[in-house]
Amino acid sequence: MLDVFFDPVSVAVIGAAREPAKLGHAVLNNILQYGFKGRVYPINPKADEVLGLPCYPSVLAVPGPIDLAVIVIPAKFVAGVLEECGQKGVKGVITITAGFRETGSEGMRMEKELIAILNRYGMRMIGPNCLGLIDTIIPINASFAAGMPPQGNIAFMSQSGALCTAILDWSLAEGIGFSRFVSLGNKADTCEIDFLQAWDADPATKVVIAYLEGITDGPRFMDIARQVTQRTPIIAVKSGGTSAGARAVSSHTGTLAGSEAAYNAAFSQCGVMRADSVADLFDYSLAFAYQPLLTGDRLAIVTNAGGPGIMATDAIEHAGLKLASLQKETVDRLREFLPPAANFYNPVDVLGDALADRYGAALETVLNDPGVDGVIVLLTPQAMTQIVETARAVGQAAAKPRYIAPTGSIGAKHAKPVLGCFMGEKEVRKGIRVLAKHKVPNYPFPERAVGAFKAMYRYREWLSRPPREIARFEVDQAKVKEIFAQAKADNRLALGDVEARQVLGAYGLRIPQSQLAKNPDEAVAIATQLGYPVVMKIASPDIMHKSDVGGVKVDLGNATEVRDAFDLIVYRAQRYVPGADIWGVAVQEMVPQGREVIIGMNRDLQFGPLIMFGMGGIYVEVLKDVVFRVAPVTRQEAQEMVQEIRAYQLLRGVRGARPADVAAVIEAILRVSQLVTDFPEIVELDVNPLMVQEQGAGAIAVDMRIILA
Ligand code: ADP
Ligand code: MG
Secondary structure, eight states: HHHHHOOOOOEEHHHHHHHHTHHHHHHHHHHHHTOOOEEEOOOOTTTTTTTTEEBBSSGGOOSOSSSEEOOOOOHHHHHHHHHHHHTTTEEEEEEOOOOOOGGOOOHHHHHHHHHHHHHHOOEEEEEHHHEEEEEEETEEEEOOOOOOEEEEEEEEEOOOOOHHHHHHHHHHHOOOOEEEEEETTTSOOOOHHHHHHHTOOOOTTTTTEEEEEEOOHHHHHHHHHHHTTSSEEEEEOSSOOOOHHHHHHOSSSHOOHHHHHHHHHHHTTTTTTEEEHHHHHHHHHHHHHHHHOOOOOEEEEEOOOHHOOEEEEEEEETTTEOOOOOHHHHHHHHHHHTTTBBBBBSSOOOTTOOOOOHHHHHHHHHHHTTTEEOOOOOOOTTTTTOOOHHHHHHHHHHSSSSSSSOOTTTOOOOOOOOEEOOOOOOTTTTHHHHHHHHTTTTTSSSHHHHHHHHHHOOOHHHHOOOOOOOOOOOHHHHHHHHHHEEEEEEEEOOOHHHHOOOOOOOOTOOOOOOEESSSHHHHHHHHHHHHEEEEEEOOOTSSGGGGGTOOOOEEEEEEEHHHHHHHHHHHHHHHHHOOOOOEEEEEEEOOOOOOEEEEEEEEEETEEEEEEEEESTHHHHHOOOOEEESSSSSSSHHHHHHHHHHHHHHOOOOOTOBBBOOOHHHHHHHHHHHHHOOTTTTEEEEEEEEEOOOOSSSSSEOEEEEEOO
């Protein structure tokens, strides 16, 4: 669909100017200067000729067909020439001109007008308000950037044009190659999703990197990214532009959820690796672009200095990766040529006086160890260090294919990833250049090399996930429909405890028995029927956090206690929340003490239902030990949620406590996920606490609230 942007034969530059200071001049000059092989037509009614090419007053005056038009004229004229492009049969346009949506409502109106014209003619557009498009494969530089990156296999898209120019300059200095380079601008027509799709099966692209400020369509982004990441790693920096809703939130989950949480959840669920900074974005992308994929988490270090070796070791541990333990054969082999003072175990220390041959032999030996999945080569410049020669030796060893499978098995040979960490600037620079020539990325510090390996390992884990399956439980959907219809008919958005309990009960969550008492006598009757001890809670649509007003009494053992509790609870409610509509007091079965967790949902504007899990009870907001995923979640995702909270160990059982019923928690998450997916009208939901019993004894939802749209 976007072919025209990657395969244009003829290009018009609308607004091609003679004055070198003008953008229209720079764009035309870039197209001509950086090797575009097709026809180029400058369009400018006030000129006969620009940069040696005949100039036309409009696209309609051009004799031959035009595939792509780059528009660089003042905003108010853009709609007019776009119309002409349509008439001419232009397939794609890049609107560099700014002054649209980003300037306010009038700009927004003008941008909408452009979209209408595009739709009328079936044209596609990049921008407006962008730097343009650079493609080293075609090649074409249809931008006003200062320069052209070398050819390479990183495809880059950016919502910030300024960042594009900065990255370009960096790539020129470092010799980093790109395949495609697009500035998305306002994304009036094409957006990140279109380019993900376009670059997915692109043989010129090994990794896609993106700088995003917002995502146009969250669920669709997730769908497409999930497919693309099966073949092509995607690394994204997401900054600014929070999407927090204007709606006031009234649940625990609503308070804790935010656009950041939603992006993290969504990215993790579609295999997009989030980089926290532009520096990380580059670090990761170089590893993916230059090196083969990492197949395991066992890393080795070859170093000529002890300190950095230890730093790397610490970083590996910190990142949750493993320091490979070298096989006996490897250690024996290292002993043959390393001096006795060297360290033959991981990290392999070849000592400060190591020359290139010793470095090369050590790396070669370590790479041949079947228990090593990847290697970091550390170098610090000593007086005798052969920086350039060592870089060459590293490059050669890194490129060699090895058996990945355990010794003895016959399998395909693949190169293992090697990352450089030549530390320093002035002296080591020459070596870093040689590494780059051999496609070994270099990181200035050990932690950054480890960070890149970590990203590679995360991608490996993503690839080895089981296929995505959403469990469906047998539930009573009709019952929930009925309850919601009633609430809507009564014009109530917040469901009462009774209704919320019925809803969750209909979706298979265990709930304690409970009934509403209007007076102390009724309370005693209910308690007798349920059996002691019981719990009593204020029932009022105006009281959200019942404990806060002393509205919950647990472990009531007899009729007297129940009577007293009734009076006390009602008295407190009337006193602390004057004018509250008090329905009575709920008397419920007392659930055995367990570990209290929370399962909640808040609807994110960008991605939809965001499920939250964490340690529950009345301190949720204080502890903030919660994780999020976009619903519907898979069993594996539910499992990850439980394992990701800091207090997971408490669920597993520590200090003699028996493990809690984690399986029941996972099932409850899945059932809530099904509920909020089935009913988009639920905008907020809290189950807090879900009282988790010991392993095998289940989990019971003792307090819940549901808010409808
Ligand atoms: P709120 O969150 O509105 O203050 P809850 O219904 O969550 O009120 O009750 C507060 C606390 O009381 C819970 O976190 C839980 O520890 C305890 N509790 C509530 N209901 C029960 C019950 N049925 N069985 C046992 N403990 C309960
Ligand atoms: Mg509660």
